Amino acid sequence: xxxxxxxxxxxxxxxxxxxxxxxxxxxxxxxxxxxxxxxxxxxxxxxxxxxxxxxxxxxxxxxxxxxxxxxxxxxxxxxxxxxxxxxxxxxxxxxxxxxxxxxxxxxxxxxxxxxxxxxxxxxxxxxxxxxxxxxxxxxxxxxxxxxx
Numbered sequence: 064x065x066x067x068x069x070x071x072x073x074x075x076x077x078x079x080x081x082x083x084x085x086x087x088x089x090x091x092x093x094x095x096x097x098x099x100x101x102x103x104x105x106x107x108x109x110x111x112x113x114x115x116x117x118x119x120x121x122x123x124x125x126x127x128x129x130x131x132x133x134x135x136x137x138x139x140x141x142x143x144x145x146x147x148x149x150x151x152x153x154x155x156x157x158x159x160x161x162x163x164x165x166x167x168x169x170x171x172x173x174x175x176x177x178x179x180x181x182x183x184x185x186x187x188x189x190x191x192x193x194x195x196x197x198x199x200x201x202x203x204x205x206x207x208x209x210x211x
Contacts, residue, residue: 066092066122066123066124066199067092067093067095067120067121067122067123068085068090068092068093068094068095068122068123068124068125068126068199069095069097069103069106069107069122069124069125069126070094070095070096070097070126070157071097071098071099071100071102071103071125071126071127071128071131071136071139072096072097072098072126072128072131072157073098073099073128073130073131073132074128077128077180078096080184080187081094081126081157081191082094083184084184084187084188084190084191085191085195087188087191088188088191088192088195090191090192090195090199092123092195092199095122098131098132099131099132099133099134100127100131100133100134100135100136100138100139100142101133101134101139102133103125103127103134103139103143104134104139104142104143107121107122107143107148107149107152108146108148108149118148121148121149121152122152123153123198123199123204124152124153124154124155124194124198124199125143125152125153125154125155126155126157127139127140127154127155127156127157127174128156128157128158129156129158129160129165129169130158130159130160136156136158136169137165137168137169137172140154140156140169140172140173140174141172143173144172144173150173151204153175153176153198153202153204154173154174154175155174155175155176155177155178155194155198156169156174156176156177156178157178157180158177158178158179158180159179159180160179161179176194176198178190178194
């Protein structure tokens with residue numbers, strides 16, 4: 064089964080750029096795109112327009128922008144980490160913010176990685192290529208969730 068990637072990004076140009084970078088890097092995983100933090104949570108927990116979704120199939124990684132409408136990336140990350148079902152999903156912050164407070168807060172809330180979106184397309188492709196190699200090929204995820 065192909066590993067699913069959830070991309071939470073509100074900027075259509077950045078979505079297109081990410082899709083192109085994945086294609087150029089030969090990352091053929093299904094990329095599910097949501098436009099804000101609330102939609103990301105609805106997708107993960109099978110609510111709203113995703114109520115019919117099989118929530119036993121979780122994304123291998125979540126690419127999360129910080130600056131989004133409705134629910135920003137940091138609030139979304141907090142809610143992802145609160146649930147036993149999603150607590151250990153790898154969340155990679157993929158954002159244009161280089162502010163130290165955003166980096167620190169992201170890691171404090173449980174982000175697994177923080178990546179600045181490079182302005183140059185070739186640099187972005189290389190970043191996506193490295194991201195795909197590590198998180199989709201090398202990294203080992205547990206098959207079941209933790210129980211506390």
